[in-house]
Amino acid sequence: MYSSFQGIPNLPDLTHPNELINFGSNIVQFSWKLALLVLAFGLVMAMITWSNSRQAEPSVAAILQGELERYVLVIQKLPHLGLILVILVGGFFLCSTLANRYHHWEQQKVAQVVTTVSGERLEQAAPQVRYQLEETYTRYRWVDNQQIEEEATRKVDRFLAIAGSQIQLRIDQATDPATRQWLYSVDFEAEYQVINRLSDIQQFFFEVRPPFGYKILQNFQVEKEEKPLVSVNPGDYGFPFRLAPGETTRFRVTYQAQGAPRWVYEPMGQLLSNFRLTVNANFPNADFSGALPTVTQEGERQRELTWIFEGNVSVRNPLGVFTATDPVTNTGILPRLLLLAPAIFLWWILLLNLSLPLSLRDIAIAASIFFACLLTLTYSSRLIDAKLAFALICPILIVLVWGLGKHRQASLAAIICTIAGVALPIFGLLIPYSGLTLSLAGLLSGSWLAVQSWYKLGNCEVSQN
Numbered sequence: 001m002y003s004s005f006q007g008i009p010n011l012p013d014l015t016h017p018n019e020l021i022n023f024g025s026n027i028v029q030f031s032w033k034l035a036l037l038v039l040a041f042g043l044v045m046a047m048i049t050w051s052n053s054r055q056a057e058p059s060v061a062a063i064l065q066g067e068l069e070r071y072v073l074v075i076q077k078l079p080h081l082g083l084i085l086v087i088l089v090g091g092f093f094l095c096s097t098l099a100n101r102y103h104h105w106e107q108q109k110v111a112q113v114v115t116t117v118s119g120e121r122l123e124q125a126a127p128q129v130r131y132q133l134e135e136t137y138t139r140y141r142w143v144d145n146q147q148i149e150e151e152a153t154r155k156v157d158r159f160l161a162i163a164g165s166q167i168q169l170r171i172d173q174a175t176d177p178a179t180r181q182w183l184y185s186v187d188f189e190a191e192y193q194v195i196n197r198l199s200d201i202q203q204f205f206f207e208v209r210p211p212f213g214y215k216i217l218q219n220f221q222v223e224k225e226e227k228p229l230v231s232v233n234p235g236d237y238g239f240p241f242r243l244a245p246g247e248t249t250r251f252r253v254t255y256q257a258q259g260a261p262r263w264v265y266e267p268m269g270q271l272l273s274n275f276r277l278t279v280n281a282n283f284p285n286a287d288f289s290g291a292l293p294t295v296t297q298e299g300e301r302q303r304e305l306t307w308i309f310e311g312n313v314s315v316r317n318p319l320g321v322f323t324a325t326d327p328v329t330n331t332g333i334l335p336r337l338l339l340l341a342p343a344i345f346l347w348w349i350l351l352l353n354l355s356l357p358l359s360l361r362d363i364a365i366a367a368s369i370f371f372a373c374l375l376t377l378t379y380s381s382r383l384i385d386a387k388l389a390f391a392l393i394c395p396i397l398i399v400l401v402w403g404l405g406k407h408r409q410a411s412l413a414a415i416i417c418t419i420a421g422v423a424l425p426i427f428g429l430l431i432p433y434s435g436l437t438l439s440l441a442g443l444l445s446g447s448w449l450a451v452q453s454w455y456k457l458g459n460c461e462v463s464q465n
Contacts, residue, residue, distance in 0.1 A: 083360055084349060087367045092342045094371060098378050099335040105382065106331045112180070113325050120213035121262035122184060123318065126270055127208035127253070129160040129194050130238070131201050160204065163248070164193035164274035171263060171321060173283035182261035182323055186211075192251045193274070196243040205238040206251055213259050220255040264289065264320030275309040279321050287324040290317040334381055337429045338374065345370050348421035351445055352404070355413045355452060362404055369400050370422065377426075387430050394423050413452070420444040 132155045139152050170187040194206070206229075210220050222229045222239060229239040243249055265277060286303040295306040307319055345367065352358055352366070373393050380389040401418045405411030420441055428437025 079360055080358075080363065083363055084346070087363070088342050088346060091345060091367070091371055095338040095341045095374065098375070099338040102338065102378060103332070103335045106335075110331070120260050121264055121320070121322075122186060122214060122257060122259040123212040123264050123266055124188065125209055125212070125266045126165070126268050126272075127162065127192055127206060127251070128268065128270070129162065130157055130205045130207055131160060131198075131203060132157055133201065159270075160194065160196070160198070161271055161273060162192055163195040164191075165272065165276065166191045167265070167277045169263070169277070169279045171279065171281045171283070171286075173261065173281075173323065183215075184259055184261050184263055186257045186259070186263055188253070188255050188257065190253045192253070193248060194243065194251065195248045196245050199245050202242055202244055203240065204243055205240050207238040208251075208253055209237045210255060211257050211259070211263075214257040216258040218256040221253070223252040223254075225249060226252070262289075262320060262322040264318035266318045267315045269314075271312045271314055272309050273312050275307070275313065277307040277319060279305045281305070281321055283323065285324045286321055288320070289322055290319040291315055330386070333430060334378060334386060337426065338378065340425075340429065341371075341374055344422060344425045347425070347445070348417065351417040351421045351449070352414065354449055355417050356405060356410045358404070366401070366404065369397065373397050387427070390426060390430060394427075397422065416448050417445075420448060 134153045135156045136151055136153050138149060141148055141150070167188075167190040169189075172185040174183045174185060175181070176183055188211075194204075196202070196204075206222070206224070208222060210217050222237075224239070224241060229241075231237060231239070241249070263279075280302065281304070282302045284301050284303075286305070288305050291307060293305040294308040295304075297304040297306075305321060309315075348370070349358075349363065349366070358366075373396075376393055377386065377389050380393075398415055398418055401414045402411045404414040424437055424441035424444065428434045428441060431437065
């Protein structure tokens, strides 16, 4: 497995035992230090107040007494703050673990799609008609410390253009049960026309190679005027033939091959004359590469692509067919949402605390509901679209928070806080227009707090148990 599929780097994951042990030891050490700090500060304040109440002036004693009362109020709020802190820390590690798992699952999904289309492509090179001619050139050599210039001859290769190409290709697609990779089964048949337009050359070589990248090659055969040509040397696919000036001959090339899910025809930089390539792909999602096909015919589960070039044409990129896969979209959305979930929870709890009184039990229940909804969203989004999953979860969340209020007014306040603090931020992180949705959520939250505090509307003050 590739290292990029292991998860988000430097993000804690509680499924790793070493990280879980380190997290627990750090929490224990921090708790002891915090408890000692609070106790020491309280003892110091109490001693100062006691000593000054007996010796200091009444004004100083009153100031110290007031500070001590404020400290006691802060101590009374510590359980709420401590519970929220514990929930935030635990929620962060839970969400980071879920983000890592979801990122890992997304990368596996991408890897599975890549595996189906991976491998070398089947590439068929266009044949070449080669001939040799003698060329005069000047060479230099040294004799008795003198440079001598003399003329010599050598044989050089030249190529005759293919006069016509008629290629028929049938492709069937199968799946390798071991690797789950798609395989192409190719039935290739081509007819090439050669015209000798030279006046003094009659000896030629018809050079055609089997496709590159095949796994299995069967019945590779080359015929000239319906007569099979036999390769003399293994690996040598050059067939000599004689053609008088002005005459025409035809070659036929056939084979069956299996290989990776992509087939291309490489012109090898030649000018294509009277060229016709017809590919009958008997599978869905067949798409073309290179030049745009001249004719495309769609079937129920097949597609026929035809390239027709009359006269002379130069094709820079290979022509071919491949299997188009469905794009893997919307990756990284859930991991981003999960990493921001503790901040969303903190904003929601602040809105609720500023709108109506909450007990420790209310905070604990609200936190469990929030993270349970996130857990449900994370795993249900593997089966259905994340936006649809949250649309189904959101009404359940709103019905449950209705019970936070002691009366109807307080319940409405809880619902408004839930919509502004949970529903809109999460939904905003699931859609492309995140900035606009988060801005609306912030505007709604601020407007609600202003209306409740300044205009005394929706006042939900009730006595706290």
